[in-house]
Amino acid sequence: MAERTVESGAAPAGVTFSVAAPATERVDRFLADQLQLSRTQSARLVADRCVEVNGAVVRASRTLTRGEEVRVAFPELAPARQLVPSSISLEIVYEDEHLAVINKPAGLVVHPAPGHWDDTLVNALVARGTTLSGGAEGRPGIVHRLDRDTSGLILVAKTDAAHRRLSAMLAARRITRRYAALVWGHLDESPTVIDAPLARHHRDRKRIVVAREGRASRTDAYRVARFSLVDLLRLELHTGRTHQIRVHLAHIGHPVVGDPVYGGGGSRRMSGVQRTGAEALDRLAPRQALHAAVLALRHPIDGRPLEFRAEWPADLIPLLAAAMGASDAVAPDHALAYLRFFEADE
Numbered sequence: 001m002a003e004r005t006v007e008s009g010a011a012p013a014g015v016t017f018s019v020a021a022p023a024t025e026r027v028d029r030f031l032a033d034q035l036q037l038s039r040t041q042s043a044r045l046v047a048d049r050c051v052e053v054n055g056a057v058v059r060a061s062r063t064l065t066r067g068e069e070v071r072v073a074f075p076e077l078a079p080a081r082q083l084v085p086s087s088i089s090l091e092i093v094y095e096d097e098h099l100a101v102i103n104k105p106a107g108l109v110v111h112p113a114p115g116h117w118d119d120t121l122v123n124a125l126v127a128r129g130t131t132l133s134g135g136a137e138g139r140p141g142i143v144h145r146l147d148r149d150t151s152g153l154i155l156v157a158k159t160d161a162a163h164r165r166l167s168a169m170l171a172a173r174r175i176t177r178r179y180a181a182l183v184w185g186h187l188d189e190s191p192t193v194i195d196a197p198l199a200r201h202h203r204d205r206k207r208i209v210v211a212r213e214g215r216a217s218r219t220d221a222y223r224v225a226r227f228s229l230v231d232l233l234r235l236e237l238h239t240g241r242t243h244q245i246r247v248h249l250a251h252i253g254h255p256v257v258g259d260p261v262y263g264g265g266g267s268r269r270m271s272g273v274q275r276t277g278a279e280a281l282d283r284l285a286p287r288q289a290l291h292a293a294v295l296a297l298r299h300p301i302d303g304r305p306l307e308f309r310a311e312w313p314a315d316l317i318p319l320l321a322a323a324m325g326a327s328d329a330v331a332p333d334h335a336l337a338y339l340r341f342f343e344a345d346e
Contacts, residue, residue: 023065054068084117084118152313153295166297178294182231182319183256185254198248218238287315293309295308
């Protein structure tokens with residue numbers, strides 16, 4: 001698709017492409033393919049204004065046509081940060097030589113990042129001696145992520161071959177992910193399909209918003225149980241955007257109980273006697289009441305069907321029991337089974 005020359009000298013080393021194909025996909029994907037980079041690395045080059053087309057800096061969404069010249073300048077790279085082992089207890093649900101499935105506790109960051117360089121899931125896996133695939137820079141083995149304060153099942157690749165196939169399966173929606181959540185209020189319909197594009201807030205880059213120019217995103221919400229103030233939902237992902245479930249539920253007026261970012265003062269929406277009960281529930285929520293409860297897929301190497309379940313986490317049991325109206329109504333080890341959450345899988 002491109003003819004290239006490698007530059008050197010006093011200026012940062014670079015590569016110049018002459019596009020040979022009639023047309024290409026967006027430039028960040030084109031670079032990832034041509035230079036054997038990850039999408040994250042190519043997108044970072046574009047964001048850092050290191051990519052020019054016909055002498056002009058471009059955006060990642062720019063497409064290319066035959067004859068256009070693309071120059072990529074490679075800034076000097078800082079030495080790769082070493083992964084520090086960290087002795088953090090992990091619940092391993094499944095493991096073989098190709099992959100592992102972990103029931104991640106709330107509060108554990110998935111991969112190293114500013115503020116969390118040595119206390120993440122990846123650091124814990126390194127301390128355990130788990131072999132990890134290369135993955136994206138700083139994220140070895142990580143196929144998909146969970147928010148820090150979301151608990152539940154997460155998939156880790158141990159070999160590069162498994163990682164490639166799992167990523168392709170995820171992109172093709174051949175991996176089933178179902179979440180359990182307590183949300184404020186009651187769904188009008190079950191299922192409720194939430195099909196709303198998501199993008200980063202233009203000022204607060206840590207927040208995600210529904211935006212017309214965002215990336216296509218879909219979540220299907222099913223009511224499992226209706227209580228006086230909240231619903232227990234089963235949520236199925238068709239896409240895997242950052243904060244997708246939390247933003248989508250807030251968008252339709254049913255934010256996740258205990259969500260400090262997108263909750264929108266859930267209990268304060270209530271009035272009268274309901275307000276008192278809602279405030280009591282709020283006080284029982286140690287974090288967002290969102291849990292990755294089901295993970296189902298075919299093994300990336302041998303094709304065996306795999307399915308894993310993670311029960312409602314212990315730190316959210318008092319909240320669920322209070323929502324049901326009886327402190328001893330739920331068996332701590334079998335709350336979701338008791339409420340027939342898993343019947344969709346049977």
